[in-house]
Each structure stands twice: as structure tokens, then as C-alpha cells.
Amino acid sequence: MFWHNYKYAFRTLIKSKEMVFWTLAFPFILALLFYMAFARLHDYDTFEPLNVAVVNDESYRKDVAFSEAFKSLSEGDERVFNTQYVEKEKAEELLESGNIEGYVFVEENEAKVKIKENGTMTTVLVLAVEQISQSVDAVNDIAMDEIQRANGAVDIPAIYARVAAKISEAQPNIKDDSRVMNIVAVEFYTLIAMAIMQGAMVSSEMMNRCLPNISNRGKRVAIAPTRKSIVVLSSLLAGYTMLFAAVILLILFIRFVLGIELGDNLGLIMLHSAIGSLAATAMGMWLSVILKTNDAAKNVIILTITMVGCMFAGMFGGQKVFFDEMLPIVNKISPVGMITDGFYSLYYYDDLSRFTVNIVSLLVVAGIFFALSIRGLRRQRYDSI
Amino acid sequence: MKNVIEVKHLTKSYKAHKAVDDLSLEVHEGEILGLLGPNGSGKTTTMNCILSLLKFDNGKITVFGKEMTPSSYDAKAKIGVVFQEVAVFDELTVYGNIDYFCGLYIEDKETRAQYVADAIKLVGLEDCTKQYPKQLSGGLLRRLNIACGIAHKPKLIFLDEPTVAVDPQSRNNILDGIKKLRDDGATIVYTTHYMEEVEILCDRVIILDRGKIIASGTNDELKALAKIEEKVTVEIPELSPKQLSGFEKIKNVSEVEYDNGVLKVVYRRGKNNLGDMIEYLKENRINYDKIFAERPTLNDVFLELTGKELRD
Numbered sequence: 001m002f003w004h005n006y007k008y009a010f011r012t013l014i015k016s017k018e019m020v021f022w023t024l025a026f027p028f029i030l031a032l033l034f035y036m037a038f039a040r041l042h043d044y045d046t047f048e049p050l051n052v053a054v055v056n057d058e059s060y061r062k063d064v065a066f067s068e069a070f071k072s073l074s075e076g077d078e079r080v081f082n083t084q085y086v087e088k089e090k091a092e093e094l095l096e097s098g099n100i101e102g103y104v105f106v107e108e109n110e111a112k113v114k115i116k117e118n119g120t121m122t123t124v125l126v127l128a129v130e131q132i133s134q135s136v137d138a139v140n141d142i143a144m145d146e147i148q149r150a151n152g153a154v155d156i157p158a159i160y161a162r163v164a165a166k167i168s169e170a171q172p173n174i175k176d177d178s179r180v181m182n183i184v185a186v187e188f189y190t191l192i193a194m195a196i197m198q199g200a201m202v203s204s205e206m207m208n209r210c211l212p213n214i215s216n217r218g219k220r221v222a223i224a225p226t227r228k229s230i231v232v233l234s235s236l237l238a239g240y241t242m243l244f245a246a247v248i249l250l251i252l253f254i255r256f257v258l259g260i261e262l263g264d265n266l267g268l269i270m271l272h273s274a275i276g277s278l279a280a281t282a283m284g285m286w287l288s289v290i291l292k293t294n295d296a297a298k299n300v301i302i303l304t305i306t307m308v309g310c311m312f313a314g315m316f317g318g319q320k321v322f323f324d325e326m327l328p329i330v331n332k333i334s335p336v337g338m339i340t341d342g343f344y345s346l347y348y349y350d351d352l353s354r355f356t357v358n359i360v361s362l363l364v365v366a367g368i369f370f371a372l373s374i375r376g377l378r379r380q381r382y383d384s385i
Numbered sequence: 386m387k388n389v390i391e392v393k394h395l396t397k398s399y400k401a402h403k404a405v406d407d408l409s410l411e412v413h414e415g416e417i418l419g420l421l422g423p424n425g426s427g428k429t430t431t432m433n434c435i436l437s438l439l440k441f442d443n444g445k446i447t448v449f450g451k452e453m454t455p456s457s458y459d460a461k462a463k464i465g466v467v468f469q470e471v472a473v474f475d476e477l478t479v480y481g482n483i484d485y486f487c488g489l490y491i492e493d494k495e496t497r498a499q500y501v502a503d504a505i506k507l508v509g510l511e512d513c514t515k516q517y518p519k520q521l522s523g524g525l526l527r528r529l530n531i532a533c534g535i536a537h538k539p540k541l542i543f544l545d546e547p548t549v550a551v552d553p554q555s556r557n558n559i560l561d562g563i564k565k566l567r568d569d570g571a572t573i574v575y576t577t578h579y580m581e582e583v584e585i586l587c588d589r590v591i592i593l594d595r596g597k598i599i600a601s602g603t604n605d606e607l608k609a610l611a612k613i614e615e616k617v618t619v620e621i622p623e624l625s626p627k628q629l630s631g632f633e634k635i636k637n638v639s640e641v642e643y644d645n646g647v648l649k650v651v652y653r654r655g656k657n658n659l660g661d662m663i664e665y666l667k668e669n670r671i672n673y674d675k676i677f678a679e680r681p682t683l684n685d686v687f688l689e690l691t692g693k694e695l696r697d
Contacts, residue, residue, distance in 0.1 A: 004488040008477065015476035212438050216472030220533070222455075223436050224489035225462035231489075381440040381455055384399060385433060 001226050002234045009206060009238035019202055022303070023246040027195035028253060034191060035258045038184045049082045052125055053094050055105035056085035063106045069132045070104065080128065101125055111136075127186060188260050189343035190313050192269075193336045195250050196276040197306040199243035200284030201299055206235040207288035207373075208295050213382045214288075215295070228377065240281050247273045263347040272346065272359065276339040279362045282369035283335060289376035309336030338362050387414040389541050389572045390435060395444035397430055397596075404430040405441070406596040412541075412574055417567050419587030420576040421683060423693075427596035428576040429469065432543050435574075436466065448541070462490060465539030465571075469546045471530045473518050480505070480514040483532045490537035504536035507562050524555025531559060535566065542566060542573045548582060560586060580683040592687060599690050604683070611681040611689050613639065614654040617662050620674040621648050628671060635665060 013019050054060060060067055074083035084094065091103035095116050102115035102125045113129045115122040208214045210232050212222040221231050248270060254260045262269060284302060291298050312327070313336045330337065342358035349355075390412035397405040405427045412418050420428045433439040435446055437455045446453045448460045473482045483501045491497040505511055508528035518526055531547055544563065548556045563586060567573055577583060583590050584604055591601040600607055614637070624643055632641045632648070637655035641648070652658045659678040666673055688694060 001489070001492060004485075004492070008474075008481070008485040008488070011481070012474050012476040216468055216470045217474065219438060219468055220466070220472050220486060221489065222438055223461060223464065223466050224486075225458040226489050227458075381437060383440055385438055 002230050005226075005231055006234040006238050009209070009235045010241060013202065013205075013238060013242045016205075018299075019205060019242070022201055022299075023195070023198045023243055024249070027191060027198070027246070027250050030191055030194070031188070031250065031254055031258065034187055035260070038187065049079050050124060051084075051100045052081045053084045053086050053091040053100045053103035055088045055091050055103060057088065057105070059106040059109075060104075063109065063111065063136070065136045066106065066111050066132055069136075070129075073128060080124070104129055184260055185262060185347055186344070188254050188262065189347070190310055190336075190340050192247065192251060192254070192273065192343065193276065193313060193339040194306060194310045195247050196243070196273055196339055197280045197283075197309060197336055198246075199239065199277050199280030200287065200306060201302045202239040202243050203236055203281040203284030204288040204298050204302055205295065206239040207232070207285050208298070210235055211288070213292070213385045219385065232377065236281055236285060239284075240277060243281065244274060244277050247277060262343075265346050268346055268352075268355065269343065272339065272342045272355070275359055275362045275366070276335065276342070279335045279338075279366040279369070282366040282373065285373040286369040286376075289373045306336070309334045313337045313340040333365075335362060335365055338365070388412065389414050389449060390574070391445075391447045392431070392435065393445045395431065395434055395441060395446065397427075397434055397439060397441040403596050405434065408444075408593075408596065408598060410591055410598065410601070412572060413589075414572055415567070415570065416588040417563070417573040417575055417586050419583035419590040420574060420593060421578065421580060421583050421590055421687075422593035423578055425595075426593040428593055429545055430596075431593075432466075432545055432574065432576060436464070436543070462537075463540040465535040465537060465542045467531045467534035467542070467544045467547050469549065471518075471526050473526075473529055473533060475518050478515050478517055479510055479521070479529055479532075482518070482529060483536050486533040487536040500536050500538055503538075504532040507535070507565060508532045509558050509562075522552070522555075523550055524552040527551050528555060528559065531562065535571075538569075540571055542571050544573060544575045546577055548577070548579065580687075583683060590683065592683070592690070594687075594691050600686065607683060607686050608681050611685045612653060613651050613681050613685060615652045615658045616679045616681070617650045617652065617659055617676065618679070619648045619650070619662065619666070619676045620646060621671060622646050622674070624648065624671070628669065631669065632665075635661065 054067075054070065070081075070083070073080045084100070086094070086103075088105065091100075091105070091114075094100045095103055095114065098116070101122050102113050104111060104113055104125075106112070111129050111133050113122075113126050115125065209217050210221050210228065212219040222228070224231075251262070251266070251269060251273065255262050255266065287302055287305075288298060291301060293301075312330045312334060338358045338361050342355050342362070345352075345354035345358065388411045390410070392408060392410045395405050395408045396403065408427070408431060410418075410431075420431065422428050430439065434441045434444075435448065435453060437446075437453050437457065448457070449463060451457065451460060453460060474485065477485060480501065483504055484497065487497050487501055487504070491500055505514060508531055510525065510528055510532065513521060513525060513529075518529065521529060527547060527550075531544070534544075535542055547563075548559055551559065560582065563573060563575070575583070575586060587604070589601070589603055590607055592599050592607070600610060621643075623646075629641065629643050629648075632638060632650055635650070637652045637658065638650055639653040640651035643649075650662065655661075659676070663676065666676075684694060
């Protein structure tokens with residue numbers, strides 16, 4: 001009975017235009033669009049440094065860790081930015097005239113970016129500042145240690161200067177400095193995360209077929225002499241199979257057809273995708289159980305949740321910075337955030353501890369959603385159907 | 386006579402509205418029981434309660450001698466249901482749909498293949514096995530819906546308005562198929578608001594209104610409840626008031642209505658009313674075109690009992 005239902009559930013899924021579109025076609029189309037949008041960045045050999053400005057005021061100069069890091073991206077043959085150090089008024093003027101993509105300034109001990117309009121180039125700037133700012137937090141911790149070791153000495157700029165020199169030592173697990181600026185990988189990781197989250201829609205569709213209060217086919221299943229658990233499990237497994245196959249195809253397409261650098265750990269990326277797919281499946285199952293509405297409305301809700309999660313996770317560039325500042329908890333608890341962060345950590349660090357945290361978090365999330373869904377499904381008779 | 390279903394004092398409410406109100410019924414083995422009533426009378430709700438899909442407020446339901454619960458898998462294995470709404474997969478062919486739903490009951494592949502073939506033959510879909518539901522007409526789709534519900538050869542079959550919006554050819558095919566299922570030994574509960582189907586098919590009828598049973602019995606027993614025996618309709622192009630009043634004086638006539646050249650005469654009882662009428666028309670030299678007699682229908686019974694038409 002299990003495999004009979006699995007076989008037909010899988011067959012109906014791969015023949016469902018809607019499911020094939022959202023799990024396979026949509027991510028592939030986005031991948032192609034991303035590839036075209038980031039074509040200039042993709043070809044690293046022909047990458048042109050971006051024209052930016054830095055407001056070189058007292059606040060900026062005091063933020064030694066940030067200013068040193070940004071400076072390192074503005075020097076040498078492989079520099080990312082052509083940086084002009086100017087007054088704020090001049091920076092505004094350059095931005096208005098279109099001579100720069102944006103400018104960086106430090107305000108209240110926080111590095112900020114002002115851009116004129118969103119686009120690929122400005123996204124690079126925003127992400128660069130974001131990544132440097134994140135590093136600064138780590139640097140601050142080190143600085144505090146230095147201060148304590150100095151027994152209360154207050155020459156902070158001097159300490160910062162020493163710490164800045166230790167940045168590479170402080171983050172020994174960063175694989176390769178050149179990767180820090182790989183905006184292309186960042187965007188494609190979020191795209192893969194989005195594709196994984198489409199699994200919520202697939203599992204919701206699978207659940208709808210099993211619920212008599214949602215679909216007529218659910219009524220047929222409910223009156224059959226087959227345990228609900230068998231039908232639900234086999235249906236979800238069919239959905240999971242389709243989803244995971246689609247995600248693997250997408251990863252292979254991005255890596256080997258589009259030629260995007262996704263790091264060395266393709267095996268771990270697939271493992272992470274498998275566990276992410278599990279979490280997405282569990283989330284869709286739970287949403288299907290709690291939402292008392294038809295398939296179409298459910299799909300709209302799930303798609304909205306997925307896309308908002310992707311936006312928080314940085315799929316659309318600079319918004320990640322904004323949301324990390326305004327609502328930092330969201331990416332910590334959002335499955336999309338966890339999936340994306342797991343990919344980042346695989347890409348940037350040799351150490352798998354952060355990756356492991358994300359894997360465990362996803363398993364916990366999946367467990368919670370599954371538990372909540374099973375609780376909802378234990379009801380066997382309905383008030384109305 | 387052995388009861389396949391026993392329902393005692395079933396009550397089901399949706400908030401303040403009582404959909405089923407203290408309903409008790411029995412379904413005998415091998416019969417076709419018609420549940421007849423207008424929309425909203427509680428037919429489908431009763432069926433869903435029996436199938437243990439719906440919670441109910443009060444009552445007891447036994448099927449095949451055991452209390453029916455959601456985990457009554459032994460009973461469920463012997464039940465087939467054809468829901469009012471078509472419930473098939475657009476992504477599967479006719480054969481695939483029947484095989485899938487049959488497979489929820491029958492694990493053995495060879496047996497299942499035979500059962501699926503039998504179901505296809507029963508509903509007359511032999512020429513459409515490779516087609517997808519969207520390629521079928523409304524009538525053929527209904528037939529597929531029926532095949533999906535009965536392919537596993539159930540002993541008890543619920544058919545919920547299976548002929549709604551079906552062309553005459555498919556309707557006849559469906560009704561013939563249902564008779565064959567009964568002849569093969571199945572017990573059938575047939576819910577409908579088409580009284581003609583009930584009269585053709587059902588051994589016994591339960592008439593529902595507002596969640597209550599208002600009458601039950603065989604067709605003849607129910608018709609006996611009607612105060613009329615026969616209706617005679619005569620097409621008479623012209624009729625004077627004096628002639629019209631003459632019809633009211635005919636023996637056993639309870640009601641006379643003349644409208645737009647059509648005279649309708651209702652007889653309370655009596656035999657050979659049609660012959661008497663023809664005789665009366667000759668004697669009084671009244672010219673007429675067509676004349677025919679009708680026995681009372683279940684709609685007349687329903688009208689008599691509730692004061693409204695079945696299809697209101």
C-alpha cells in the first residue's frame with residue numbers, strides 16, 4: 001500500500017504543471033536570470049572595480065577595523081573598489097552626478113551605505129560593507145580581550161591597529177580571501193534555498209490530497225481501509241523525492257552548466273539541501289494542516305512566506321543588511337535563513353561548526369513542524385467537510 | 386432480514402442549525418435504499434456521519450454489525466463511496482485513476498487488474514482508458530467517478546447524487562450499472578433529489594426534509610400516503626364555465642384546474658378513471674386533443690407531507 005500510493009503520488013506530481021513549474025522551472029528560470037544579471041561579476045578576470053566614495057571624517061577614521069578592511073578592498077590590481085576619500089557633501093555630489101555607485105560612511109559606530117538606486121553594482125557595495133561590519137563585531141571582541149590583557153590601558157586606536165593586523169589570524173578558518181567578495185555565490189545560495197523551500201508547496205499539495213476537509217480526493221482516501229499515517233508518509237516521501245531531485249538538478253545546473261563557483265563541498269551542499277528539503281517538507285505539512293482553505297489559497301500563502309524568507313535571507317541584495325539590523329531574529333529562526341547560512345559557512349570556512357549548527361537547527365525545525373502536524377492530524381473526524 | 390447499516394437517533398448540528406435531527410434508519414442487505422430529499426435535507430450529512438468522516442452530536446451507527454469509527458478498517462474495506470463531486474486526478478489516465486483508488490483496497494496486482502477491467506466495463510469506459518479526465522465529457526467523467534468508487538467490488542455502496550448534470554445516455558448507463566451492482570449482491574444507499582431515479586431503482590425509500598425522516602417505505606407504500614389516486618390531463622381548446630363546473634361533479638374528483646387549454650383533473654381514488662373521463666367527454670360532446678392519466682409521484686407525496694416541491 002505504501003509503495004502503491006508513493007508510485008501514484010510521485011507520478012501525479014511530476015505530471016502536475018503547477019508543481020513542476022514551482023519546483024523545477026521557476027528556480028531554473030531564476031538561475032538563468034541571475035546568471036545574466038551577474039554576468040559581469042561572473043567573469044572575474046574582466047571584473048571592473050566599482051567607483052565608490054568614503055566619507056573620510058572623524059567617525060570613519062576612528063573605526064579602524066572597518067576602515068582598514070575597506071581599504072584592503074580598494075588597493076592593488078585585484079581591488080574591488082576605486083575609492084575616493086571625500087567630505088560628505090562631496091560624496092553626495094558624486095552620487096548625484098552618477099560618478100560613483102554609492103558611498104560609505106560611519107555613523108554612531110556603524111558603517112552605512114548610501115546608494116542612488118538598486119542594482120547589481122550597488123548590491124556588491126552593500127554586501128561588502130555588510131560582511132566587513134560582521135567581521136568588525138568579531139574584531140571588537142578581540143579588542144576587548146586586548147584591553148583586558150593591557151590591564152585597563154585606554155589607547156583604543158592603538159589596540160585597534162594591532163587587532164586589524166590580526167584580522168586574518170582572528171578568522172583562520174576563512175578559506176580564501178577572494179571568496180569574501182563572491183556576490184555571485186551569495187545570490188545563488190539564496191536561490192537554491194528558495195528552490196528548497198518550494199518543497200513546502202509540494203508537501204502542502206500532498207497533504208491536501210489526504211485531508212477530507214480540504215479535497216474530495218482526501219475524502220476518498222479517508223474512507224479507504226488504509227491507515228492515514230501510511231498514506232501521509234508515502235505521499236510526503238513522493239513529494240520529498242521530487243523536491244530533492246529538482247534541487248540536485250538545480251545545483252548541478254548552476255555548478256556545471258552555468259559554471260558558478262559553489263565551493264569544494266558539493267557533497268555537503270547536497271546533504272544540507274537534503275536536510276533543508278526535510279524542513280521545507282515539514283513546514284508545508286504543518287501549514288496544510290493548520291490552514292483551512294483551498295489548495296490555491298494555500299499555495300499563495302506558502303509562496304509568500306517562502307519569498308519573504310528569501311528576501312530576509314538576502315536574495316534581493318541589500319535588504320539582508322536592513323533586515324539583519326531591524327529584525328535579526330528572523331534569519332535565525334527562518335528555514336531559508338538557516339539554509340542560506342549553512343551554504344555560506346560551507347563556502348567560507350574550513351571549520352564545520354557553524355554548518356553543523358545550521359544542520360541541527362534545520363532538523364529541530366523539521367522536528368517541531370512534524371510534531372505539530374501530527375498533533376493536528378490525529379483528529380480523525382471533522383466538524384464539517 | 387439482515388441489516389447492513391443501523392443508525393439510531395443520529396443528530397448532527399452545524400452551530401445552531403440541525404442538519405440531521407434524531408434520525409434512525411436501517412439498510413437491509415441486498416437492497417437499494419433511496420435517500421430522497423431536497424438540497425439541504427441532510428442526505429449527504431447522514432452519509433458522511435455513517436462513513437465516520439463527520440463528528441456527530443448524538444446517536445449510534447453500526448455498519449456490518451459493528452460500531453463505525455474512523456479506524457473500522459474491516460468495514461471500510463467492504464464499503465465503496467461515489468461522492469457527489471468528481472474526485473479524480475487530472476494527471477492520471479482513466480485506467481490510472483481507477484487503478485490508484487482500487488489499490489487503496491486491493492493489494493494483489495493481478496486481482497486489481499481484473500477488478501479495474503470489470504469496473505471499466507461496468508461503466509462503459511472501454512474506449513477511454515488512456516484518456517485523461519480533462520479529455521472526457523461531463524457524463525464520462527461521472528462514470529469514471531463511479532468506477533473509482535466501486536472498482537474494489539464493495540459489499541456496501543454509497544452513491545451520492547451520481548447523475549447530477551449528466552447527459553441521458555450516461556445517465557441510463559449509470560442506472561443500469563447500479564442495478565447490476567445490486568444484482569451482483571451489493572447493498573446500495575442512493576442519495577438523490579431526482580424522484581424518477583428513486584422510482585426506477587430503489588427497493589425502499591426514505592424521504593428526508595430538514596434533517597428528519599418524514600416518510601419511508603416502498604414506492605407503493607409511499608404513494609399510498611398521497612391523498613390522490615390519479616391525475617388525468619386533457620387538452621381541450623375551448624371550455625365554457627358551465628362545462629368546467631361539470632367536471633367537478635364527476636365521481637371521485639377532488640380537484641379541477643383549467644389553464645391555457647389544458648384541463649387537469651385530480652381523482653382522490655377509484656379505478657378506470659381515464660375510461661370514465663373519455664366517456665364523460667363523449668357524452669357531453671366536448672372536443673379534445675390529447676388525454677393521459679398519471680399515477681401520483683413521490684413529488685406528490687413530498688408535496689402532501691411538506692407543502693413544498695421536492696426540487697424547491
